[in-house]
Amino acid sequence: MDPVADTLRRLREAFSAGRTRPAEFRAAQLRGLGRFLQEHKQLLRDALAQDLHKSAFESEVSEISITQSEINLALRHLRAWMKDEKVPKNLATQLDSAFIRKEPFGLVLVIAPWNYPVNLTLVPLVGALAAGNCVVLKPSEFSRSTEKVLAEVLPRYLDQSCFAVVLGGPQETGQLLEHKFDYIFFTGSPRVGRIVMSAAAKHLTPVTLELGGKNPCYVDDDCDPQTVANRLAWFRYFNTGQTCVAPDYVLCSPDTQERLLPALQSAITRFYGEDPRSSPNLGRIISDKHFQRLRGLLGCGRVAIGGQSDESERYIAPTVLVDVEETEPVMQEEIFGPILPIVNVRSLDEAIDFINRREKPLALYAFSNNKQVVKRVLAQTSSGSFCGNDGFMHLTLDSLPFGGVGASGMGSYHGKFSFDTFSHHPRLPCCAAPGWRRSTPSATRPTHLAS
Amino acid sequence: MRPSSSPAPRCSLSPGTMSKIGEVVQRARAAFNLGKTRPLQFRIQQLEALRRMIKEHEKDIAGALTADLHRNEWNAYYEEVVYVLEEIEHVIKKLPEWAADEPVEKTPQTQQDECYIHSEPLGVVLIIGTWNYPFTVTVQPMVGAIAAGNAVVIKPSELSENMANLLATVIPQYLDRDLYPVINGGISETTEVLKERFDHILYTGNTAVGKIIMMAAAKHLTPVTLELGGKNPCYVDKDCDLDVACRRIAWGKFMNSGQTCVAPDYILCDPSIQNQIVEKLKKSLKEFYGEDAKKSRDYGRIINSRHFQRVMGLMEGQKVAYGGTGDAATRYIAPTILTDVDPQSQVMQEEIFGPVMPIVCVRSLEEAIQFINQREKPLALYVFSLNDKVIKKMISETSSGGVTANDVVVHNSVHSLPYGGVGNSGMGSYHGKKSFETFSHRRSCLVRPLLNDESLKARYPPSLAKMTRH
Numbered sequence: 001m002d003p004v005a006d007t008l009r010r011l012r013e014a015f016s017a018g019r020t021r022p023a024e025f026r027a028a029q030l031r032g033l034g035r036f037l038q039e040h041k042q043l044l045r046d047a048l049a050q051d052l053h054k055s056a057f058e059s060e061v062s063e064i065s066i067t068q069s070e071i072n073l074a075l076r077h078l079r080a081w082m083k084d085e086k087v088p089k090n091l092a093t094q095l096d097s098a099f100i101r102k103e104p105f106g107l108v109l110v111i112a113p114w115n116y117p118v119n120l121t122l123v124p125l126v127g128a129l130a131a132g133n134c135v136v137l138k139p140s141e142f143s144r145s146t147e148k149v150l151a152e153v154l155p156r157y158l159d160q161s162c163f164a165v166v167l168g169g170p171q172e173t174g175q176l177l178e179h180k181f182d183y184i185f186f187t188g189s190p191r192v193g194r195i196v197m198s199a200a201a202k203h204l205t206p207v208t209l210e211l212g213g214k215n216p217c218y219v220d221d222d223c224d225p226q227t228v229a230n231r232l233a234w235f236r237y238f239n240t241g242q243t244c245v246a247p248d249y250v251l252c253s254p255d256t257q258e259r260l261l262p263a264l265q266s267a268i269t270r271f272y273g274e275d276p277r278s279s280p281n282l283g284r285i286i287s288d289k290h291f292q293r294l295r296g297l298l299g300c301g302r303v304a305i306g307g308q309s310d311e312s313e314r315y316i317a318p319t320v321l322v323d324v325e326e327t328e329p330v331m332q333e334e335i336f337g338p339i340l341p342i343v344n345v346r347s348l349d350e351a352i353d354f355i356n357r358r359e360k361p362l363a364l365y366a367f368s369n370n371k372q373v374v375k376r377v378l379a380q381t382s383s384g385s386f387c388g389n390d391g392f393m394h395l396t397l398d399s400l401p402f403g404g405v406g407a408s409g410m411g412s413y414h415g416k417f418s419f420d421t422f423s424h425h426p427r428l429p430c431c432a433a434p435g436w437r438r439s440t441p442s443a444t445r446p447t448h449l450a451s
Numbered sequence: 452m453r454p455s456s457s458p459a460p461r462c463s464l465s466p467g468t469m470s471k472i473g474e475v476v477q478r479a480r481a482a483f484n485l486g487k488t489r490p491l492q493f494r495i496q497q498l499e500a501l502r503r504m505i506k507e508h509e510k511d512i513a514g515a516l517t518a519d520l521h522r523n524e525w526n527a528y529y530e531e532v533v534y535v536l537e538e539i540e541h542v543i544k545k546l547p548e549w550a551a552d553e554p555v556e557k558t559p560q561t562q563q564d565e566c567y568i569h570s571e572p573l574g575v576v577l578i579i580g581t582w583n584y585p586f587t588v589t590v591q592p593m594v595g596a597i598a599a600g601n602a603v604v605i606k607p608s609e610l611s612e613n614m615a616n617l618l619a620t621v622i623p624q625y626l627d628r629d630l631y632p633v634i635n636g637g638i639s640e641t642t643e644v645l646k647e648r649f650d651h652i653l654y655t656g657n658t659a660v661g662k663i664i665m666m667a668a669a670k671h672l673t674p675v676t677l678e679l680g681g682k683n684p685c686y687v688d689k690d691c692d693l694d695v696a697c698r699r700i701a702w703g704k705f706m707n708s709g710q711t712c713v714a715p716d717y718i719l720c721d722p723s724i725q726n727q728i729v730e731k732l733k734k735s736l737k738e739f740y741g742e743d744a745k746k747s748r749d750y751g752r753i754i755n756s757r758h759f760q761r762v763m764g765l766m767e768g769q770k771v772a773y774g775g776t777g778d779a780a781t782r783y784i785a786p787t788i789l790t791d792v793d794p795q796s797q798v799m800q801e802e803i804f805g806p807v808m809p810i811v812c813v814r815s816l817e818e819a820i821q822f823i824n825q826r827e828k829p830l831a832l833y834v835f836s837l838n839d840k841v842i843k844k845m846i847s848e849t850s851s852g853g854v855t856a857n858d859v860v861v862h863n864s865v866h867s868l869p870y871g872g873v874g875n876s877g878m879g880s881y882h883g884k885k886s887f888e889t890f891s892h893r894r895s896c897l898v899r900p901l902l903n904d905e906s907l908k909a910r911y912p913p914s915l916a917k918m919t920r921h
Binding site: 204234411 | 484555556557558560561566568569571573574650658661662665666668669670672677679824846847848850851852853854855856868869870873874875877878879880892893894895896897898899900901907910911912913
């Protein structure tokens, strides 16, 4: 007895019957999703507070508003995105119409993570629905309260013949992946990304993998340390550091480190008060396992700022580590917590070499008053995305594709890129029905033929 | 990977060269890391050298195609070489435009900033070619990969042995030897190559091997473009000009002796027009290839004995309306038409990839659509009708990599149309600008000035003043 098999079969039948094709149907689904967000905003905020001690402000800015924007954008542009795209032709097909059509893939699986459990589950869902697919959602079992809301409340707002939520841990997800899907969208770690892609390979299922990495942040000597520190601190400690695009570590000279440290302390105090533990603006670590992992990292290098922790609350103070060796654990794995190591380099060249010796990260940051320095870091490295002189602000533009490269992922989404990701683009040249008896250029046919 | 002045090398590598495969790939990566391929001028020079190579070795290319597939000079040029030359022209002309930073629409908060998409090379790309159009499917992807600034490792198919040897000889004579090595060999060499890490793999071939490639790629999180195959249906409506339809179908089906991934694989039609279709196909075949296609310079041969046996086997137990014979010594199979074919029979279970055209009868457009949808998504779908509604219905109710109405194959020559499959027929696409995109990373960039923070104060905590505590 495989209950998932029944669900998938039902969704496939609905897709084959063409239910998700009309724009009206898709728009209705998107509006339903919007109503879910609006009507249960408090419920979602409470769930996020329970799962991650997320502040109302962070929930609004990084989870609910951003999802609502994507829904609104999709509703506004749906029909335009669905239209066939005309293309220029070459000589052999001058007389015909040639275009690219947008078609749904069919049955899509979205596997979501726990760190932004509303955003990273629902924004891909927006793209999948807009593109006309039937969708199976697998929310993360770690963000338990949010998972419950998504499983119990969300389906009421969508057509359940075309949408299902499947719950479970690694074992259930493994079983789910044995089934055939027409597209898989996964957000999570590179290790699990490999497992997902291998499973997809058995069915030749195309994938988008939004993974992670260690996002370097180069800070030049030519900068105002307080401005840099404010930005660094905000983007590092947002969501308690559990952000795939957060600056993971800093590269700077010992001199700059000396100027940065008091500035970072000042920023942390300003944001979270003298006792960050009692600040409503600082979250908590998602699970005991991750808490233990992060507490272990506090032993690397030397604690310059913070370093306190409390197991009963899964609290870790906003921390800065210095005197860190490249070989230490804190420099070997993606931190995904409120710990910022500073690694010293003696020059921009050394920083670039350091970065290029490692896997391509999801994001890369460079701070300098000198634009040439910023541009050089950009030109001589590779990453999913790049921001000069700020943190992950680029995520707020839906006109920029969001995705990784190399070990940080493949494919991208947000805005129209979501719609394109979840649709397949067959190409169609068509001969117009009347007048198709005209002769076509003979160059492509055996020469002794007329047409 | 061989010195250029020695005679055409043997296809399979000697023992001890397995480790050389690793070295070759490492050398390509080291050359890439030096930054040689970054300047557009370098890439254009390499593409111009490639173009020179093709023009100066046109006869050798045709010779290899004749030896491998019994092609003649004319179709070698018009069915292979011309597409690659057109692609090179197009890419050289457009490269500066494609490689330029692409500014994007800004938000109110980013008005003062630079927001754009920056295209960068991926690194080292692997292209695995196949044997049916051994020149095009190997070299055309190379064009895009080079243009995007990558190092490119090329692994031609060993089944088209002459082309493999030719490419291994001439490419190093014209292109940078470290950046664009050719690796030849069979299954064991290909397996060895796949253990290396690449930044993109483009594979053309069959579904079974496509899965193996994707599995290997998954270990390194390498993105793939897979150009696979399938059974491409060709629906012929009662309301159509059968003379023209059959001529075009015959042309697309029997070129290269049916060994074309986008060839119409089988015909679906109403029983009332089956005989007419047979007669008109026969008529076109005689016009193209004469009474005895074996004597025609335009008619190809099957690539090897294994495939010859396979295709001959598909005819067993079928009603042969035309052809049905073959000659193992020359790997010649006559242009063959089968009628009243049973959908359960072997010839309808696998991609034919040979000069055998089964006709399956269906009683309506709906039945044809259902028939198509019960099967794996094909690479191409063809529909012949004078009735626009029939065409629209067929297109909207089925799925395939591409569709052509009232002709076959031509949609692949439009370089503005990305070429690729869906489902079992593949993933990803290339040709023209799409090649450039496939082989690039499009990196989102936001660059702001490092001004003071006053304007950004609103975003920082504490947020007590902004929101009520929960």
